[in-house]
Amino acid sequence: MLAFIRILYSFLVILLMPLHSSNFCDRTDLYCYYTKDAQPYCSRGEFDDVTIAGDAWKDPVKKHFEQNKAMASNGLIRPRSALARAFIEKQQNDRTLQEFDKNEWYRVDKSRLSPEMQSTFVQLHADEETKSFLSNSIEKSSWVWTQIWYLLAKAVLKHFWSITDINGWLGRGSMFVLSEAQARSMLRAARRGADGSGSLVDVGAGDGEVSRRFAHLYGEKYATEISASMRKTLLSKGYTLLDVDDWWRTKQFDCVCMLNLLDRCSRPRSMLRDARAALAPGGLLLLALVLPYKPYVEVTADHKPEERLGVTGAGFEEQATALVEQMRSAGWALRAWARAPYLCEGDFAQAYYWLDDSVYVFQPAPIEPGN
Structure with missing residues (x-):
């Protein structure tokens, strides 16, 4: 038994060594296991070190991480084992998350927006459902043996499966974008309520956790997903699965959800054309896109898309404006955004992760000449 414990400990040290040696407190390329291995972690305002409004954004989270790194280098934190270092770093990072002002997640600089985008902006906040997700994530990340199991399973399965399939099989890495109340706010701002009738389709739904929180606002819920393990999860949650290529030919939908999909698929412009064809009269496109725009396609050899969206700009507001302009030229009218x-x-390193998301409600409109 003692020999087994020593072997297990040695294996854990090997697994956790990269966590420490890569110096977590200074990493800006953290990824969320659910999305993709190469998904960059991006806190508010980080746009490849681009200067914003004459001054580089001072990220409070990164500042705390740097302080923790300085403490370690000064000898204040210097445990001998990799496992102990991992635990200490997790405590430091979780403390930083606790102190972080979560209102920053929802703020925009309206002075950098057009009148149209100012008038359609919906101010959200961290409501009770959001806080509940964060609390559950903090609790799960503290389940030591569960996290060890995740590490062991991922170390083996990554040689055979994609990260998405692994997370589907393990039932981990769930995501959160909008709560039910936040989704209702967006729909009300778009002057479209949801009374439990009609139909919704979540394209590229993953495990369905993101849309599950508000999908019941519609009477029927459909989904598409490539991952086999995720499809099984979607069926267990009451989604009707559609073909990933021909879903838009199936029927007319009252709401098409494309949540953080356009930067992960090879042909985003084609996906938008399919969405337009699939919408019923008066239907809505609920779209979410991580900014800064950094496409990453898991299924292509070079991980680059065949089609790119014309999203450019130095900051969140500029990139959001660029996306709205691209959507307008492609025949979409902005109704609300946030x-x-x-x-x-999260995992062994940190209780949860986040990316900076822009969320929109669009409706089909006449396409401009030449587009």
Whole structure:
């Protein structure tokens, strides 16, 4: 038994060594296991070190991480084992998350927005459902043996499956974008209520956790997903699965959800054309896109998309404006939009992660000549 414990400990040290040696407190390329291995972690205002409004954004989270790194280098934190270092770093990082002002997730600089985008902006906040997700993530990340199991399973399965399939099989890495109340606010702002009738389809739904929180606002819920393990999860949650290529030919939908999909699929412009064809009269496109725009396609050899969206700009507001302009030229009218965190359950290193998400409600409109 003692020999087994020693072997297990040695294996854990090997697994956790990269966590420490890569110096977590200074990492800006953290990824969420659910999305993709190469998904960059991006806190508010980080746009490849681009200067914003004459001054580089001072990220409070990154500042705390740097302080923790300085303490370690000064000898204040210097445990000998990799496992102990991992625990200490997790405590430090979780404390930083606790102190972080979560209102930052939802703020925009309206002075940098057009009158149209100012008038359609919906101010959200961290409501009770959001806080509940964060609390559950903090609790799960503290389940030591569960996290060890995740590490062991991922170390083996990554040689055979994609990260998405692994998370589906393990039932981990759930995501959060909008609560039910936040989704209702967006729909009301778009002058479209949801009374439990009609139909919704979540394209590229993953495990369905993101849309599950508000999908019941419609009478029927459909989904598409490539991952086999995720499809089984979707069926267990009451979704009707559609073909990933021909879903838009199936029927007319009252709401098409494309939540953090356009930067992960090879042909985003084609996906938008399919969405337009699939919408019933008066239907809505609920779209979410991580900014800064950094497409990453898991299924292509070079991980680059065949089609790119014309999203450019130095900051969140500029990139959001660029996306709205691209959508307008492609025949979409903006009804409402907001800023929100794209949250993901954490791991041994940190209780949860987030990316900077922009969320929109569009409706089909006449396409401009030449587009």
